[in-house]
Amino acid sequence: GENVEQHPSTLSVQEGDSAVIKCTYSDSASNYFPWYKQELGKGPQLIIDIRSNVGEKKDQRIAVTLNKTAKHFSLHITETQPEDSAVYFCAVLSGGSYIPTFGRGTSLIVHP
């Protein structure tokens, strides 16, 4: 089955800095890569996603890059704000499956 590794497990930055979270996957047939943000005591919410036919996607301060050759994709948050503090999960969906495999999550802490 698919194996998804997410790093780092915790990330602490100063307000205004950039944050980068990386995920690697094993199945070269994977074709859908969403990122979710989970605030304390709440369910995850989709913040951005990318499909295998695209290398990069941006939405204001958030961007995702995909390197299919190396089988990794990354979440980039610029100009971080305290409200960005949360747990972020990557997920991978393989072409032969409709159930995503989640990474273990990254706890991002943005210090004012």
Place this chain on the structure above:
Amino acid sequence: DGGITQSPKYLFRKEGQNVTLSCEQNLNHDAMYWYRQDPGQGLRLIYYSQIVNDFQKGDIAEGYSVSREKKESFPLTVTSAQKNPTAFYLCASSRDGSMNTEAFFGQGTRLTVV
């Protein structure tokens, strides 16, 4: 407002009891899912259902049961056979069974065994 609702938010269970967690969605989604979340473990799939009256076991189905009698409802029963049920439980839905579309999560139920 459309969305997915889980209840209760907090649930306490005595050892040996079965408990049922509710999950309701009014998004007209075909597919629904149950995940268990433990610290440092990410999200682990318990059960999923692509369509009414059909469901499949996920990676950690032992000690759990589900039903999908209505499109909008997918309750999860944590049975006494589940040896370590204390966890945060998340229900999700997606438009179709491919989940190649956005998944919407509920706010979760925190179950504690006392």
